[in-house]
Amino acid sequence: MIVKTTEFVDAVKAGKVDEAKALFPVARTYWERIEPVAEKFGDLDPITDGREPDAIAEGVDFTGWHRIEKQLWVENNTEGMDKYADQLLDNVEKIVALGQDAPLTALELAQGSKGLLDEVATGKITGEEDEFSHTDLWDFKANIEGSQAAIASLRPVLEKQDPALVAKLDTEFAALDKELNQHQDQTTGDWTFYEQLSKDQIKALSDAVAALSEPISQVAAVVAKSA
Incomplete structure (x- = not known):
């Protein structure tokens, strides 16, 4: 994340607009995978990833990723x-x-996996987060990858406590990946810009997120029981 953010910052400070635009969603990918971690550290999250309406409402300077975006x-x-x-x-x-x-505990990982999915459900799926660049699907994929990584780290516990839940998670993650990945150019790796999605495509993504949300919401309770 530091390497890619540095590349983005260097392009911005050098006035390389096209390069900075290309690097923006790539650098944010690393941020979006770990966003629940950032939320542990108070004001660092909002001043790094806050949106303009929130800054205005709170009477603070609009800063971070979205100010540059x-x-x-x-x-x-x-x-x-x-x-x-x-x-x-x-x-x-x-x-x-x-x-x-401050490494994440098992319970924080479980809660983080849900938090990442909530990011998709409340932000990316509406197109409100990257409102200027419309690069929401880069973020969307990164949130899903972060959630998958959190679940993978908990897999031994989950398989022991609730193998049926693991099977359900695997099924719904695969279904969401399939639905999302059709919007990625397999040659360049670039994603469709959000405003280019149809209402039916957005609904299909939303439905896939909702289907995954249900088993994800059960993970923390299973982890807590095993502690």
């Missing part, structure tokens, strides 16, 4: 972005360091 896609330049780029990288480095110093 707005400049790139709305103004098509990087003017005035150096301070936001430096702050973004500094905050990412802090979150990585804090995450290494």
Whole structure:
């Protein structure tokens, strides 16, 4: 995450608009995989990944990923972005360091897997998060990958306590992956921009997320029983 964020920040500070636009969803992929970790560290999450309406409502400066995103896609330049780029990288480095110093417990992993899926259900599926770049499906996939990784780390416990739940999780993760992956260019790896999706395609993704949400919501209870 630090490497890719650095590449993005360097492009922004060099005024390389097209390069920064290309790097934006890639760098965010690493962020979106670990987002529940960031939420452990108070204000670091909102100042790194907060949206403009929330900043306005709270009367604070609009900063982080989405401030730079707005400049790139709305103004098509990087003017005035150096301070936001430096702050973004500094905050990412802090979150990585804090995450290494405070590893997730099994219960936090279980809750994090649900938190990542909730990110999809409440943000990415509506298209509200990356409202300027419409790169929501990059984030969507990263959230799913993060949730899968959390479940994989808990798999030995889950298989022992509730093998039927594991089978259900595997089935629904596969179904969601299949539904989502049809929107990725298999040659370039790029995803369809959100505004290009039809209402039927969005509903199909939403239904797949909902189907996975039910078994995911049971994981924390199973983990807690085994503690």
